[in-house]
Amino acid sequence: MFDQERQNIETRITAFCQQHDIPLAALKWLPIPFAGEWGISTSFFQTAADEARAGRGQGLPVPQRAGQIAEQVRDFLGQPAGISRIEATKGYLNLYFVTGEYARRVVDTVLASGPDFGRGAAKNERVMVEYAQPNTHHSFHIGHFRNTILGESLARLVDFAGFDTVRASYPGDLGLGVITVLWAYDKFYKGREPQDIHERGQWLLKIYAEATNLLTAKENETPEETAQREAHEAERRELYRKWDAGDPEIRQLWLETREWSLEELRDILTMMDVKIDVWFFESDVDEPSKKIVDELIRRGIAEDERPTGGPVIVKIDEKLGLAKEKYRTAVILRSDGTTLYLTKDLALAGQKFDEFHVDRSVYVVDNRQSLHFQQAFAILKLWGFPQAEKCFHLAYGFVSLPEGAMSARRGRVVLFKEVYDEAIQRVLAEIAEKNPEMPAGQRETVAKQIGLGAMAYAMLSVDNNKDIIFDINEALNFDGRTGPYIQNAHVRANSILKKASITNDQLQGTSPNFDYELTKHEIDLIEQVSRFPAAVEQAALEYRPLVMATYAYELANAFHSFYHAAPVIQAEQADVREARLRLVAAARQTIANALRLLGIQAPEIM
RNA sequence: GCCCGCGUAGCUCAAUGGACAGAGCGCCUGACUUCGAAUCAGUAGGUUGGGGGUUCGAAUCCCUCCGCGGGUACCA
Numbered sequence: 001m002f003d004q005e006r007q008n009i010e011t012r013i014t015a016f017c018q019q020h021d022i023p024l025a026a027l028k029w030l031p032i033p034f035a036g037e038w039g040i041s042t043s044f045f046q047t048a049a050d051e052a053r054a055g056r057g058q059g060l061p062v063p064q065r066a067g068q069i070a071e072q073v074r075d076f077l078g079q080p081a082g083i084s085r086i087e088a089t090k091g092y093l094n095l096y097f098v099t100g101e102y103a104r105r106v107v108d109t110v111l112a113s114g115p116d117f118g119r120g121a122a123k124n125e126r127v128m129v130e131y132a133q134p135n136t137h138h139s140f141h142i143g144h145f146r147n148t149i150l151g152e153s154l155a156r157l158v159d160f161a162g163f164d165t166v167r168a169s170y171p172g173d174l175g176l177g178v179i180t181v182l183w184a185y186d187k188f189y190k191g192r193e194p195q196d197i198h199e200r201g202q203w204l205l206k207i208y209a210e211a212t213n214l215l216t217a218k219e220n221e222t223p224e225e226t227a228q229r230e231a232h233e234a235e236r237r238e239l240y241r242k243w244d245a246g247d248p249e250i251r252q253l254w255l256e257t258r259e260w261s262l263e264e265l266r267d268i269l270t271m272m273d274v275k276i277d278v279w280f281f282e283s284d285v286d287e288p289s290k291k292i293v294d295e296l297i298r299r300g301i302a303e304d305e306r307p308t309g310g311p312v313i314v315k316i317d318e319k320l321g322l323a324k325e326k327y328r329t330a331v332i333l334r335s336d337g338t339t340l341y342l343t344k345d346l347a348l349a350g351q352k353f354d355e356f357h358v359d360r361s362v363y364v365v366d367n368r369q370s371l372h373f374q375q376a377f378a379i380l381k382l383w384g385f386p387q388a389e390k391c392f393h394l395a396y397g398f399v400s401l402p403e404g405a406m407s408a409r410r411g412r413v414v415l416f417k418e419v420y421d422e423a424i425q426r427v428l429a430e431i432a433e434k435n436p437e438m439p440a441g442q443r444e445t446v447a448k449q450i451g452l453g454a455m456a457y458a459m460l461s462v463d464n465n466k467d468i469i470f471d472i473n474e475a476l477n478f479d480g481r482t483g484p485y486i487q488n489a490h491v492r493a494n495s496i497l498k499k500a501s502i503t504n505d506q507l508q509g510t511s512p513n514f515d516y517e518l519t520k521h522e523i524d525l526i527e528q529v530s531r532f533p534a535a536v537e538q539a540a541l542e543y544r545p546l547v548m549a550t551y552a553y554e555l556a557n558a559f560h561s562f563y564h565a566a567p568v569i570q571a572e573q574a575d576v577r578e579a580r581l582r583l584v585a586a587a588r589q590t591i592a593n594a595l596r597l598l599g600i601q602a603p604e605i606m
Numbered sequence: 607g608c609c610c611g612c613g614u615a616g617c618u619c620a621a622u623g624g625a626c627a628g629a630g631c632g633c634c635u636g637a638c639u640u641c642g643a644a645u646c647a648g649u650a651g652g653u654u655g656g657g658g659g660u661u662c663g664a665a666u667c668c669c670u671c672c673g674c675g676g677g678u679a680c681c682a
Contacts, residue, residue: 049662062662311680331680341682478644481630488644496641564646
């Protein structure tokens with residue numbers, strides 16, 4: 001936030017080093033890691049080490065020489081504008097800000113920018129984020145939730161950081177799993193579906209588990225059972241054949257049942273406030289992907305082994321001249337001419353580049369598919385797409401249960417909707433206990449905001465490449481490092497401002513005066529607020545919502561501490577009261593912005 | 607076999623080359639006639655899986671070993 005001042009000081013340090021023939025290494029600036037004072041810091045270890053290596057050292061050990069340079073620089077800089085004091089210690093140079101002046105500038109900037117505080121400059125690059133890819137004919141489970149909240153948060157981050165952002169969803173709507181549900185529905189359950197869209201989704205899941213059971217060979221089957229199972233299997237195969245041939249009746253049934261799943265998906269996305277820009281279906285890229293295989297064969301990238309009964313393959317390692325097996329050999333078309341997951345992903349990527357002109361493409365998909373994406377990106381590169389370099393698989397650890405992996409086949413899944421309903425119940429109970437005055441009409445809305453906030457934060461506050469063993473009591477914890485903790489900070493800030501009956505216009509009208517002796521808690525809070533733009537930038541460039549999740553907690557924590565330690569409305573001096581009111585407003589705004597980037601709502605009361 | 611990921615406090619996790627490895631939960635102490643206690647302040651808890659190396663400086667980078675998970679030619 002104080003780039004200009006930093007620039008000026010950097011220029012002067014560079015000049016000093018040139019004068020004294022010191023080979024200055026690139027300056028890295030960090031916040032001073034000691035609470036209570038506020039400033040920036042850099043060190044001269046690298047410079048001293050470079051100097052020694054070049055044989056130009058003074059014969060001193062590196063740490064000592066670094067300390068010496070730091071002291072000389074301190075003396076040379078004197079008292080720059082906006083800096084209250086400079087300290088050279090243990091090879092580090094610490095620059096402490098004139099707190100009042102910087103505090104005012106931070107708070108002014110936040111209040112003037114409002115919801116745009118922290119927004120990055122336009123990057124002139126288009127990013128597509130692909131997430132929310134559940135299979136149809138199933139229900140949305142807690143693993144899909146991790147995927148969706150991760151993708152949505154990332155999309156909001158890159159958008160806010162200044163990228164032109166396109167949100168894409170790619171539901172899997174074909175394959176044997178889908179056909180299995182169609183078969184069982186048609187044979188046993190036709191017309192008996194529940195009307196509620198979530199009940200219907202769960203019902204489809206039950207049918208799938210049941211059908212899989214019917215089609216799986218058992219130990220000690222009687223001959224009758226075996227015959228029965230084989231008859232079922234033959235029916236399923238026949239159904240697949242008819243679907244593949246485009247049988248109108250089967251296609252109609254397929255579209256109708258697919259729509260049930262999509263209705264459920266859209267409803268959940270609405271609850272999560274996710275707005276997908278582009279829908280790709282696997283079935284849409286099935287045919288186009290076959291043409292790509294032809295092209296890859298023509299250009300000598302793929303090898304067609306079909307004449308000898310084999311599939312179409314790409315020997316990736318060989319094509320790249322790698323000795324060790326890394327990408328291996330990928331099959332891109334079955335020997336019977338039907339497509340694979342990889343085939344369709346090639347076609348999809350082609351569409352993203354050609355039709356949507358994306359510069360970067362991020363795939364939010366679980367880490368079991370890492371090899372798949374490495375192969376896909378390698379083939380795209382061989383195919384000649386320059387954007388292949390900017391394709392990124394955001395792999396995340398899959399969500400499992402204490403009793404093992406979730407399995408739709410076995411019906412062993414934790415559904416998003418079950419957890420969501422439970423979350424609302426728990427929040428309502430909490431409200432009844434903690435805030436009995438809350439009007440009945442508001443409770444449901446607030447319960448949704450808090451319940452979803454807890455669920456989202458539980459997913460986002462863990463690094464994406466870590467597996468999660470889902471525990472509902474952990475996910476719906478409202479104390480400590482959680483979504484509700486951050487939301488509560490927003491509510492408290494809001495409550496103070498409401499009680500002071502101060503309007504936004506009044507807040508913006510005058511500039512706060514922070515010329516009194518600021519407490520440690522005020523300085524900490526202001527520092528956290530000022531860090532927000534950097535946190536946005538880092539999270540977006542590293543594709544890591546976790547960075548924002550961690551930041552949001554630290555900001556809320558600074559606010560809660562401030563809240564207890566520093567009276568606002570009850571401040572004795574009028575100027576302190578005014579300044580703190582504006583600081584509270586700035587904190588409220590920053591918390592709201594941070595929550596928004598995590599896909600979490602910022603409630604007014606709770 | 608090979609490839610990828612992970613291993614940090616009792617538990618769940620941060621910190622990805624910088625100053626003393628930080629939080630939450632749990633344990634124990636305190637703070638509500640006070641701007642909302644879904645909160646705050648404090649105590650205790652660590653040879654960062656083992657060993658070696660690079661570096662002024664390593665949880666972080668390199669090598670090696672151990673353990674766990676995932677993947678590994680016609681599933682997605």
